[in-house]
Amino acid sequence: MGIMTPTPADAARALLAFYAEAGVDLAVSEIAVDRLAAADVVPGAAAPQVAKPIPPDAVRPEPARRDPPPPPGAAPAAPDAAIMAARDAAKNAPSLEVLRGILEKFEGCALRTTAKQLVFADGNPQARVMFVGEAPGREEDLEGLPFVGRSGKLLDRMLAAIGLNRTTAYIANIVPWRPPGNRTPTPQESQICLPFIRRQIELADPDVLVCMGGPAAAALLGVKEGIKRTRGRWFTYQTGTREIRAMATFHPAYLLRSPLEKRLAWRDFLAIKKELEG
Numbered sequence: 523m524g525i526m527t528p529t530p531a532d533a534a535r536a537l538l539a540f541y542a543e544a545g546v547d548l549a550v551s552e553i554a555v556d557r558l559a560a561a562d563v564v565p566g567a568a569a570p571q572v573a574k575p576i577p578p579d580a581v582r583p584e585p586a587r588r589d590p591p592p593p594p595g596a597a598p599a600a601p602d603a604a605i606m607a608a609r610d611a612a613k614n615a616p617s618l619e620v621l622r623g624i625l626e627k628f629e630g631c632a633l634r635t636t637a638k639q640l641v642f643a644d645g646n647p648q649a650r651v652m653f654v655g656e657a658p659g660r661e662e663d664l665e666g667l668p669f670v671g672r673s674g675k676l677l678d679r680m681l682a683a684i685g686l687n688r689t690t691a692y693i694a695n696i697v698p699w700r701p702p703g704n705r706t707p708t709p710q711e712s713q714i715c716l717p718f719i720r721r722q723i724e725l726a727d728p729d730v731l732v733c734m735g736g737p738a739a740a741a742l743l744g745v746k747e748g749i750k751r752t753r754g755r756w757f758t759y760q761t762g763t764r765e766i767r768a769m770a771t772f773h774p775a776y777l778l779r780s781p782l783e784k785r786l787a788w789r790d791f792l793a794i795k796k797e798l799e800g
Contacts, residue, residue: 601710604630605717612717618647618725621718625698631714633699633707639666643694643722650798652692652728653677654719655773656737657707663700668693673774677734680774680787684795692726694719696741712741724761730797731759731766735773743768749776754790756797767797 607630615621622642634640641658644667653669661671669677681687697707697715707715719742723731733739736749743757752770759768771790772783 601714604714608714608717612721615721615725618643618722621721621725625718628718631697631699631711633697633701633711636702637699638663641666641668641695641698641700643692644668644670645688645692646690647692647726649690649692649726650729651686651690651732651794652694652723652726652730653732653734654723654738654742655693655695655734656712657695657697658700659704659775660700668695669774672778676774676777680791683788684791692728694722696738706737712737716741720761723759723766724763727761727764728766730794731768732794733768733770735776736770738773739770743770745770749773753786754793756793769794 608628611624611628612621615624622640625642626640628634637658641662655668658668659671659673661674662668668674677693678687681691696712696719698718701707701711723742731742733742736752739745739749739752742759743752745752745757749770749772753772755769757768757770759766769790772780772787777784777787
């Protein structure tokens with residue numbers, strides 16, 4: 523009577539039975555390895571590593587688990603989620619003070635981790651005119667106030683030229699945290715912060731909104747033309763409850779680099795003065 527050679531199926535079943543008795547209940551790979559296909563092994567190649575059976579009394583590894591959802595207030599996993607979180611947080615702010623507190627705790631924008639502090643606003647929130655720039659710079663980050671560096675000093679002189687100052691104007695930025703190295707905020711960073719500045723404008727409720735520079739005009743007014751073609755024109759800004767007269771003009775930082783453009787900015791400020799007096 524000859525010795526019966528087990529079929530591959532019988533051998534596989536026997537091996538699985540051995541593993542089950544040894545307590546092996548976790549696969550080590552998504553792809554099964556055919557240990558019986560010895561002929562397919564390339565000569566000289568390293569032998570495949572075979573998982574050692576786990577003794578019955580050994581501590582078995584736990585199966586992989588999915589990460590739990592982030593706790594409330596944690597940074598959203600994706601830009602779209604961060605934008606939605608910003609919208610939900612901003613719309614619930616009943617006052618500027620509450621909005622500032624929400625921003626100080628908001629973790630959906632990574633810029634807050636590199637900035638020294640939040641740069642929320644300066645001036646009088648009851649003022650009839652509100653100026654909005656793009657993002658704070660180094661000096662603003664240090665002091666926690668917008669437009670306090672060289673461009674801020676120029677803005678102060680421009681305001682004084684039409685009879686305004688920081689007690690009769692309200693000043694803020696689209697992005698309230700300084701980007702590292704004063705770089706331009708990314709479109710995603712601006713979009714995440716946009717619900718907050720929109721709510722800030724709605725709560726301040728100015729009669730005139732002035733966008734300082736092309737990025738601010740694009741974000742708030744939806745214009746796609748460059749600032750040279752946009753400045754000096756009147757737009758309508760919708761808050762959801764009322765319409766606000768809005769204008770775009772050059773950012774003071776640009777005027778410091780291109781002083782010849784100050785004459786055009788002066789025309790814009792004269793138009794702003796006329797609108798406030800009308």
